Every structure is written in structure tokens, then in C-alpha cells.
């Protein structure tokens with residue numbers, strides 16, 4: 001039997017069917033992963049829909065499919081490969097999630113965010129999150145990149161929050177503050193870097209909101225989001241950020257505006273996932289360049 005299979009056998013065999021995970025579960029999962037790779041990452045990066053090509057730039061790559069990690073949800077969405085990619089990006093030790101889990105796939109919010117606590121347990125204190133999002137701000141264009149300055153947890157309004165349930169203080173406090181979730185220094189670093197690279201015209205800063213999905217928004221929902229000051233809307237990221245802040249990580253986030261949302265009742269256009277992936281493809285080089293520059297400059 002391979003070392004890996006032996007490890008899997010030693011683990012609690014019910015771990016795959018769990019909806020929420022104890023501190024000890026996460027410890028086991030993290031040590032299972034670290035036993036398989038040489039890399040000891042200091043930075044975690046979650047790649048959004050169609051944005052996983054960043055992994056192509058990682059050197060000294062070590063790859064683990066989510067299907068080989070006990071408890072990890074597998075990716076079911078096109079544009080999310082479902083792999084952990086370890087290695088060096090801009091000379092820094094990183095782990096990239098090439099694809100993420102979403103609540104709309106049927107995973108519990110705790111399972112959706114299991115990878116974040118696992119990263120923390122692996123010694124990662126800084127998390128970069130990216131996503132594809134619809135542009136709510138009427139001044140935004142398809143292909144813009146938005147540095148996230150804040151979020152609205154609309155899913156949370158309906159009780160979808162990974163921090164609901166028994167709180168284990170070893171992860172973090174019962175009532176974590178969320179008013180400074182997106183690190184100010186990292187936001188400034190990203191915006192300055194974008195300017196230096198000549199990306200200033202299409203890199204903005206704004207507020208992201210999450211609804212569970214999987215449907216795109218109605219016209220009235222988009223108008224509502226616009227009225228309450230949201231700039232971009234998506235179906236992810238917020239649960240990951242809640243968990244990351246809860247366990248004391250430093251967070252930076254970027255949205256790629258992949259489509260304009262429909263704000264007119266008689267419009268013929270409709271939002272669709274193909275457009276999301278196409279915009280991801282079109283902007284992937286710029287996004288990769290921006291990300292590698294930010295990673296180059298960030299102090300870990």
C-alpha cells in the first residue's frame with residue numbers, strides 16, 4: 001500500500017461525508033497534504049472562474065487534485081479545475097487553489113471554506129482571493145479588475161455563513177470584527193502596482209456582494225444592489241473571507257468584471273457562464289501579470 005493510501009486509511013473514514021469539521025479534522029487534513037509536498041507555502045491564492053491559468057506561472061510545481069484530499073469538496077463547475085498547486089510564484093512559496101467550491105454546488109458553507117482553515121493550519125497567514133463577478137456599477141466595463149475594499153454578505157442575510165455553529169476558539173473568536181476585512185496596505189499596494197504597470201484605467205476599487213446562486217440576478221435584484229452601493233456581484237469569496245478573518249489571516253481580494261448585469265426590464269441580453277469564462281480568458285494575461293507583481297512586492 002502506498003504511503004498516501006495508508007495515511008488515508010488512518011484518517012477518520014467519515015471525514016468525506018462531514019458537513020462541518022473539527023479542529024482535529026482540519027489538523028489531519030493539513031498534515032496529510034504537507035506529507036505529500038516539499039513546499040511550505042506562506043501565501044494562499046484562490047483562483048476564481050476561468051482564472052486558474054495563474055497556476056501555469058508557478059515553478060517547482062507540486063499538484064494535488066482535490067479528489068485526493070480527504071474532506072475536500074470536488075469541483076463541479078467548468079473553469080474550476082479542482083487542484084491544489086504548490087510551488088514558487090515570483091520567488092515566493094505559494095499554494096494556489098485552481099478552482100473553488102461554491103455553496104450553490106450543494107456544499108455546506110463549512111465544507112465550501114474547509115480549504116481556508118486547512119491553509120491556515122499549514123502555516124499560511126496571507127490569503128489572496130479572486131473571482132469572476134458581474135458589474136453592478138454602471139461605470140464599470142467588462143474586463144475591468146476591481147480591488148475589493150469591502151463586501152456585503154447577502155447570503156448571510158439568509159443564514160448562509162460558515163461561522164454559524166459551535167465556535168472553537170482555537171480557530172478564532174465567537175464574534176469576529178469584519179469592518180477591516182480587506183487589508184488596507186495590500187489594497188494600496190495593488191492599486192499602486194496597477195498604476196505603475198499602466199493598468200490604472202481598468203483597475204478600480206469597489207464593494208463585492210455574494211448571493212448563493214446558481215442563477216444570475218433578476219433586473220430588480222441588480223437595481224437593488226446598485227442602490228445599496230454594491231459595485232460587483234458574485235457567488236463566492238465572502239464565505240472564504242469570513243473564515244480567513246476569523247482565523248486571523250490577512251486578506252486581499254480582486255474581482256474580474258466578466259459581464260455587465262442586466263439592469264433594463266426589456267433587455268434582450270442575458271448573463272451566462274460562457275461569457276464569464278471568455279472574459280477570464282481575454283484578461284488572464286493582465287490579471288496574471290498584476291498578480292505576480294503584487295506577489296513579488298508583498299511582505300510575507
Ligand SMILES: O=P(O)(O)O[C@@H]1C[C@H](O)[C@@H](CO)O1
Pocket residue numbers: 047048049050077100102130131132133213234235236237272273276
Ligand atoms: O468562483 P467564482 O466566484 O469566480 O465564479 C463565478 C460565480 C459562478 O461560479 C460563476 C458564474 O459564471 O462565476
Ligand SMILES: Nc1nc2[nH]cnc2c(=O)[nH]1
Pocket residue numbers: 132133134135211213215216217233234235258259260261271276
Ligand atoms: N451573481 C453573479 N455572479 C457572477 N459571476 C460572474 N458574473 C456574475 C453575475 O453577473 N452575477
